[in-house]
Structures are given as structure tokens and as C-alpha cells.
Amino acid sequence: MNKTPEAMGGRPIIPPDTPFNPALFNHSMRQFGHTGFIGMEYRSHGENWIELALPWREDLVGDPETGVLASGPIVSMLDNATSMSVWALRGRFHPQVTLDLRVDYVRAATPGKTVFAWAECYRLKRSMAFVRGLAHDGDIADPVAHAAGIFIQVEPESWAATKGDAA
Amino acid sequence: MTDLAERLPPYARSMGMRIDGMLDGAPLLAMSRTDRATGRPGYLHGGAIAGLLEIAAIMALHAELGDEDARVRIKPVNISVEYLRGGLTVETFARGEVIRAGRRIANVRAEAWQSDRTKPLASCWMNFLIQPKS
Numbered sequence: 001m002n003k004t005p006e007a008m009g010g011r012p013i014i015p016p017d018t019p020f021n022p023a024l025f026n027h028s029m030r031q032f033g034h035t036g037f038i039g040m041e042y043r044s045h046g047e048n049w050i051e052l053a054l055p056w057r058e059d060l061v062g063d064p065e066t067g068v069l070a071s072g073p074i075v076s077m078l079d080n081a082t083s084m085s086v087w088a089l090r091g092r093f094h095p096q097v098t099l100d101l102r103v104d105y106v107r108a109a110t111p112g113k114t115v116f117a118w119a120e121c122y123r124l125k126r127s128m129a130f131v132r133g134l135a136h137d138g139d140i141a142d143p144v145a146h147a148a149g150i151f152i153q154v155e156p157e158s159w160a161a162t163k164g165d166a167a
Numbered sequence: 168m169t170d171l172a173e174r175l176p177p178y179a180r181s182m183g184m185r186i187d188g189m190l191d192g193a194p195l196l197a198m199s200r201t202d203r204a205t206g207r208p209g210y211l212h213g214g215a216i217a218g219l220l221e222i223a224a225i226m227a228l229h230a231e232l233g234d235e236d237a238r239v240r241i242k243p244v245n246i247s248v249e250y251l252r253g254g255l256t257v258e259t260f261a262r263g264e265v266i267r268a269g270r271r272i273a274n275v276r277a278e279a280w281q282s283d284r285t286k287p288l289a290s291c292w293m294n295f296l297i298q299p300k301s
Contacts, residue, residue: 164273
């Protein structure tokens with residue numbers, strides 16, 4: 001399999017066990033793909049948690065009458081933040097895929113306001129990482145959304161594919 | 168169908184989603200192959216898949232409500248997504264199925280697939296609150 005950056009649509013493969021630097025990782029992801037398009041920003045992190053930000057943008061709106069962001073970009077940010085929280089806890093990168101993700105929409109995000117995602121890995125086992133998080137638009141005590149999910153830890157070979165690979 | 172397509176929000180349009188006719192009585196959503204949906208190298212981003220499932224569920228509910236749709240607002244309450252297999256960076260389809268649309272709550276399921284509908288890459292359930300327009 002050709003794993004040059006060119007074959008991967010410009011995305012470099014991250015070798016497993018690469019030390020995880022959340023700010024650098026997010027900066028790199030922002031150059032490409034969905035994370036780049038949605039425009040997620042790194043804010044801060046701790047031992048097992050990550051905080052990201054998503055500035056409001058008109059082309060991400062879900063309800064043109066109110067200007068409220070679509071829930072899709074908020075799920076995307078929670079997916080990234082929960083995923084990154086596992087690597088923060090490990091201290092290094094390891095390939096993983098989302099098994100499931102549940103999001104409760106507590107209230108609509110305020111139109112025009114940046115939405116933040118705070119997520120933590122609360123238990124890391126050999127095969128699975130258990131994560132939870134929330135989204136808010138300025139006051140973490142007044143969340144926009146609540147999330148819970150599980151990431152399966154996988155081998156590098158099954159993580160990245162070139163276009164010809166079967167699903 | 169024209170009416171339904173007009174209900175696609177800016178997010179869905181900017182992600183390259185469109186309504187590609189009806190399938191088994193519900194709107195068929197298609198998301199073009201686009202770098203905007205790519206996550207880990209060679210695969211769709213989980214959030215982009217969730218976003219497509221949500222739009223499919225929302226459009227299925229709009230279609231199911233029929234005439235009533237103009238008089239109500241639908242608010243997503245929650246979603247649970249199961250990822251079944253990796254989605255490649257190719258055109259992706261999704262279809263929602265309204266399990267029940269009551270007076271206040273609607274329960275909708277949706278599936279997304281690529282070349283083979285019998286091999287879905289993800290599925291979800293969503294609950295909606297239905298409120299009269301004020």
C-alpha cells in the first residue's frame with residue numbers, strides 16, 4: 001500500500017507511539033479534510049482532557065431562520081475532542097476508530113457565538129477507550145450538548161487506507 | 168421533492184449533500200465525494216457521517232409530517248450513532264425511517280451506505296421534539 005502523503009490526499013500518516021502534542025496535532029489536522037473545513041481550533045488540554053473551539057460560521061448553520069449552528073459540526077467537534085482526549089491520556093498517538101457516540105442536545109447554541117467542546121477519557125483499557133464530553137458557548141455550567149462514546153483501539157494497518165482499499 | 172430540497176440547511180449544502188429522489192418512501196440523501204468529509208487518511212470523518220445521518224433523519228421526518236410540516240418546528244433532542252465499518256472517501260448515501268411521529272415526539276432511525284445498501288457503514292437513532300410554530 002502506498003502511504004506517501006500524496007497518496008493520502010496530502011495527509012501525512014502519523015506513526016503509532018508518536019508523542020501526542022494536541023496543539024500541533026490540531027494545527028496539522030486543520031490543513032485538511034473535515035477538521036479543516038469545519039475550522040476547529042485547539043484551546044487547551046490536561047492529563048486526560050482536551051478543549052476545542054468552533055467559531056460560528058454561516059455555512060455551518062442548521063436553521064436559516066434562527067442562525068443556529070447545525071448539530072453536525074458540533075458532533076464533529078465532540079468526536080475530535082473525545083478522540084484527542086484518549087491520546088492526551090496515553091501521552092502518545094495510537095490508531096483508534098469510533099465505535100459509537102451519543103449526543104444529547106441540551107439546548108440550541110446561541111447564533112453567532114463560538115461553541116467550545118470539553119472532553120475527557122475517563123477509562124482507557126486495552127481494546128477500548130471510554131470518553132465523555134460536553135459542548136457549551138461560553139458557560140460550561142450551561143451546556144449546549146452532552147456526549148458519551150467509545151473508541152476501539154486498532155492496529156495501524158487497518159486505520160489508514162488508500163482509495164483502492166475495501167471498506 | 169423541490170420543497171424538501173429547499174429545506175436542506177446551509178451546513179448540508181456546504182458539505183455537498185443533496186436529495187437524490189425517494190427510496191422506499193423516504194428521501195434519499197447523497198453526499199458527494201468531497202475532501203470536506205475526510206477524517207483519518209482515506210476514510211470519512213465520523214462527524215461528517217453523523218451529520219449526513221442527521222440530515223437524512225430530519226428530511227425523513229419533514230417528508231413524513233407532510234402538510235403538518237409547515238405548522239411545526241422540529242428540534243433534535245438526541246442522537247446515538249453506531250459506526251459499523253470504515254467509510255471510504257466516495258459518494259455516500261443515507262435514508263431515514265420514521266419509526267413513530269407522535270404529537271410531541273418523533274423517533275427516527277437512519278442508515279448510511281456507499282456502493283452496497285446491505286452493508287451500511289453507520290446507523291443511528293434520533294429523537295425529535297415537535298412544537299407548534301409560534
